[in-house]
Amino acid sequence: MFNSFGQTIGMALIFLIVLFVVVTVAKSIQVVPQSRALVVERLGKFQSVLYAGLHVLVPFLDRIASKVDLREQVQSFPPQPVITADNVVVSIDSVIYYQVNDPRSATYEIANYIQAIEQLTVTTLRNVIGSMDLEQTLTSRDQINSQLRGVLDEATGRWGIRVNRVELKAIDPPPSIQNAMEQQLRAERDKRAAILTAEGVRQSQILKSEGDKQSQILRAEGAAQAAVTKARGESEAIQTVFNAIHAGKPTPDLLSYQYLQMLPRIAEGEASKVWVVPTELTAALDAVAKGFSGGGTDGESGPAKPTMPPNPVRHSSQAPIVDTRPKGPSVLDEPTQAHPSEKLKDLIEPIEDVELPPEENEK
Secondary structure, eight states, X not given: OHHHHHHHHHHHHHHHXXXXXXXXXXXXXXXXXXXXXXXXXXXXXXXXXXXXXXXXXXXXXXXXXXXXXXXXXXXXXXXXXXXXXXXXXXXXXXXXXXXXXXHHHHHHTOSOHHHHHHHHHHHHHHHHHHTSOHHHHHHOHHHHHHHHHHHHHHHHGGGTEEEEEEEEEEEEOOHHHHHHHHHHHHHHHHHHHHHHHHHHHHHHHHHHHHHHHHHHHHHXXXXXXXXXXXXXXXXXXXXXXXXXXXXXXXXXXXXXXHHHHHHHHHHOSSSOOEEXXXXXXXXXXXXXXXXXXXTOOSSSOOSOOOOOOOOOOOOXXXXXXXXXXXXXXXXXXXXXXOOHHHHHHHHHHHHHHSOOOHHHHHO
């Protein structure tokens, strides 16, 4: 009986010893994951830092003081009220990206590095924003981020922490300031719209003026070309008529007759006219009269000479000017005050009724 009881106690002790050994070996063997670190203390003193891999600790002497994550981490901080240089209270919330590069310093140099980074970020942010006005605060985010990163990186360097990036998520001014900013923005947009409209009207007017100018220039060039072409045609026509006249060799009698036929056309119209009568008019009329009489003398028989009106024009070296206006005497003035064209027609009709000699007709 006593032997069985002793055997049971021995088996229990053996089992406890085996269990103790197994537990001790299991606790002494540590497998560290990737991007993790273990700070090991031996008898309360820093011993070593264990990185990724399999490690064996001394049982009952070594212990794990802390586990540190070596990956880059993100920490967002709640909004903080900050006063700008122009005494405007704005609410700013920020976010930082940091990474632990020295697990020993992060464990023994600072008790809670997350809280320390938060408080340091808030104080640094207030110092930076306090030197800027509201407009600079809203438009200088890159400058604020760089200043915050420089201060935080310098302060956290001895903690074994590196601040990679600092960002401001939002800068919220008071509602009254937001309303004023919206009104200012609306006014600026209206101003730009008015300026753009005015510029558009100005450009359209300039383009329209340029178009009118070009069209006028083109019309003027067309008119000039047309005038040149017309003048060239008239010149050619005159040259052709001149050549034809000289080729036909007209006699003075024919020229005088044509001149008398044109006088009624010249006298037509109500406007006052000034006639320039050449000094050779009397000689031309005498030639016509001789042509009608057959070229004979006063004693020879022949058709009666047409009665010609007296020539009031005095012969001189220059051609006199006869004015047909009522204020002066004219060769066509008569007591009946008939129209000058009718007077000329009366003068020419007796001449037209006279038959020319056969030899003059042939000419």
